[in-house]
Amino acid sequence: LWLGQDGFDYAFQADYATLWQHEIDGIREVAGHDPDCEISLEYKPNEPRSYSLMPDAATTLLAIREIGLPNLGVTLDFAHVLYADEQPAFAAALVARHSKLLGVHLNDGYAKRDDGLMVGAVHTLQTIELLRQIRRDGYAGAIYFDTFPDMTGLDPIHECEVNIATVKRMLRVVERLEKDNRLSTAIDRQDAVASQAIIQEAMLGPEN
Template sequence: MPQLTPHFAARLNSFAARPDLFWHSATNAPSTLALLERAAAVPGLSHVDLNYPDHALSVPLADLKAFFQSSPLHLNGLEMRYYSDPAFALGAFTHPDAGVRAKAIDLTRRGIDLVAEMGGTAMNLWLGQDGFDYTFQVDYQQVWQWEIEGIRQVAAHNPDILVSIEYKPNEPRAFSLLGDIGTTLLAIREINLPNLGVTLDFCHQLIAEEQPAFGLALVRRYSQLIGVHLNDGYRSRDDGLMVGSVHPLQTLELLYYLRQMGYQRTIYFDTFPRSEDPIEECAANIATVRRMIAALEHLSEPELERILRRQDAVSGQKLLMQTLMRL
């Protein structure tokens, strides 16, 4: 079986937590470059994603390029964020005003241009504003068509840049248009562009009441996996807790199948340290994933294959417990 040797990236805004530990101030909002400098202090962290337009446009492009040229960190890609513009509150690609939809598409295209200019590989789309809150609020057929058209236009903008859909059941809308793995794969299949794929966010999958490894299996069958966001939570909301803190078995299973498929792209820690030191929290996430990957090396492949063929849950749990004891 292939080895799992991913790059590690982290949510840049996580490094704004506990400013008193790094900048000796609890009041001043840190700049993008200050956040990048703090992220660079994490042992084992090799990549970062910038939110667009929030992070990426708050710093002169020359300064961003200079940072990455002198830093051990590399740019993985950009994360589209529409929430910073009140115009998108009713939707980005699905807003009832055609002018607002065009604005969202143009903003995303400019983000993709920046990914290419900075040497990144992927643009991640979290279309959290595209959804609805009430019955009789939207024409479902129409908003679906607008969503498909919007994603198609931005994905076709530069075929060399991967465009990935990160689905989430809700928040900020009561119902997201792309809220689960099945709906997301239907959209990708309808659009049918080779640079389009999926980002799996572990906590989002839990909120959608999905088994993360099963979601991965569907992505492998019907699309391509572009990104993985690891975190954890209690299924009712996007808690953004440390990796493996609540669902270690599901995390281990997901890593097993990532190893099986030969995944070599980035694992991104989408966690929300609040009272924790974000440098220590990120380092702990890296250590947890590395320990889980190391434990999988001791898993008996022939024995696991026999268990899966028989669908033998009892033997499967015994094997998992033996594996976890190696962590």
């Protein structure tokens, strides 16, 4: 569920407590209809409404906790997460801790709107970090591409092929990183300089 229309545009437009209660009741009714059907919530800060009721990971997880049904989870859309001013891997870690990840939409953007650019076009490192995080958290679901090739006249088939190839390359980088004990040591020390050097080496090869 992407609850894009659920929100408001003006101060004094809505009773926020009532609006939130309607949201909780509606999602609970949908999720309670068939306990064997998983229902995933995809958040986005705004658009088409000026303010969304599900704008970020924390608010979405709060709603899931309040509803309290086990078949609820979260879909992370990479561009939405950037738009919410979140670090994608951190959002994924929070979802894994407090709920479950049910879907991943890969794309990219400049974090000012939902650009729907090709995977890794802007935030390559953050995409690799997200792939590493969801792998460590045991995500085994599908990875979708929510991109907009038609907006700029790109060949959608070729764009999809390149996205698939890019993700496969990124997953090979993740494999190399997972076998490199230096990275876990650097992360334990929060040594960003060392971790960046290790990641660049895994991506681009050794210096010589």
